[in-house]
Amino acid sequence: MRVNPVAKTVLQRLGLGLITLFVVSIIIFSAIAMLPGDFAKATLGQAATPETVAALQHEIGLDRPPIERYFSWIGKMAQGDFGSSFASRTGYRRTVAEIIAPRLYNTMFLAVMTALVAVPLALGLGILAALYRNSWFDRLVNTVTLTTISFPEFFVAYMLAFLIISRDTFAGTDLAQSLPVWLAASIDWTLNVVPKFPTLANISDQTPFWEHVWRAALPSITLTLVIVAHMMRMTRAAIINMLSSPYIDMARLKGMTPMVVVLRHALPNAWAPIVTVVAFNLAYLIVGVVVVEVVFVYPGVGQLMVDAVKSRDVPVVQACALVFAATYILLNLIADIISIATNPRLLHPR
């Protein structure tokens, strides 16, 4: 039977993605099985009686065989029932789903907002840097991005926060006193140009849309700075790689302008690596989001997960880990499929 080669590769890749997701879910599930034996006792504390310990163990399901537990767990997960948090007590059930849902919306909001700004910016900068290779613009962008790549996210985040706060405090500092008056005044003026973004992102479900955007601005800018660097460098490398092929020389010899060569000839063939890069960096957003949410006290899944790790609330940690891992795997899967589908060589098998 003849199967379209593209469809075949895509199906193979999909299958592989599903298997990965399955194995990852098993790993995350076994997290609870790896808990030290006296965990129930440890959570309940001094007042634990054998009955309450047995009740907790029954609730977590430690008294049933692991395979049965796995399938009931994954079955409930598929229906959106993530179990209940260890923070729930008798008569006061806190389901993981109700804890996570609003947080997930907030995190997605932040991620989408960042991606909408970061992706076009990175692609634009990358194309420009490739066009004007080895010019001062290229060098400047390269140096700046190499530096931001090496910075931890919280450093970038606090630098931005400090910048915003300096707007109000700079005039009173010793540094401002010791500088010449004109210099201090001009620094003060420059600082005042910066909009006064809120340095703490308190959001609730009632926050109106634009207010939400405004309050999430600083976390979003931090994440943008971090991921634009990677994306821009890889876009530049992908396009420069394309520019060394013979067909580009041909286009140049025909007398086309560099802009047309890049946009019409190099870019279409560079889509596959670029899409991979974009997806990879959006996946990286997931990791960055954890730290940035904590810095700006943004109520998202990342902060929830860190708090749950501290209080060792394993069901919540598991659910967060599953959400993050599934998004990560899915993004990588989409990137692979797009790069397979946009690869014209696969359409004409030898």
Add this chain to the structure above:
Amino acid sequence: MTSAEPLIQTTRAPRVRRTRRSRMRIALKKAPLSAWFGMVVTLCYVLVALFAPLIAPYRETQVFSEAFAPWSHEFMFGTDQLGRDMLTRLIYGARNTIGIAVATTIISFAAGVTLGLLAAMYRGWPDQILSRAVDVLMSIPSLIFALMLLSIFGSSITSLVLIIALLDSTRVFRLARAVGLNVVVMEYVEAAQLRGEGPAWILRKEILPNILPPLIAEFGLRFCFVFLTIAALSFLGVGIQPPSADWGSMVRENATLITYGDVTPLLPAGAIALLTVAVNFVVDWFLHSTSGLRDEK
């Protein structure tokens, strides 16, 4: 460096092979400014970390009466939230943060390189199993995985080091296996096998020296990554635990000062950033000079 002059050389006296030291001296002379900057900065960090008790003005956990004291002659960078001298904490922080990151990187390399080269040498099902396991481990973001494992095993320094070493060794394994595969098929490896050398000997004497440059560069990059991961975890409060001085947790503990326009919390964060930049510069130069890689022309 010799490609321009081989013709002249063959007609003259047989070329004298340079000693390793003289080759190193020549390479150092050619090093760009950024590499020199990186090396000097890294060296300073190492010296501070090694001689912390001699340099620091006070003891690591010595508490003074005033918390959040401003910068003064007595306390160069003020005091932290418990009234401990900030400069002293920064100096001891170099020791703890860098020490733990180096230990983690060494463990992850020992495991990753050994398994990677064994997989490259023997192929077959052990290679398949290891590679698939690594694929799965790498399909979860490592910070998320580390957070999950820490919630189970608790945050002690041992579990921190082991967990991050395990997650990091996956990348080392991939690299070691990939470069190992190219070397295993070489004639000299076959010759050694026919000579009747044991696998351990072949690994150490024939394969390892030939794949050393990419591994050393990777060591630098992995160190940066591990260092940043540990700093991030400590910043989140689940990494290195108090009272050990450590840059990540110092940022978190003193972060409130930023709202008053005080730069003190940025010092430990800046210390982390500077070291990563420095190591990256050195690795960049090392990669250029060993692989003959030039910027895409």
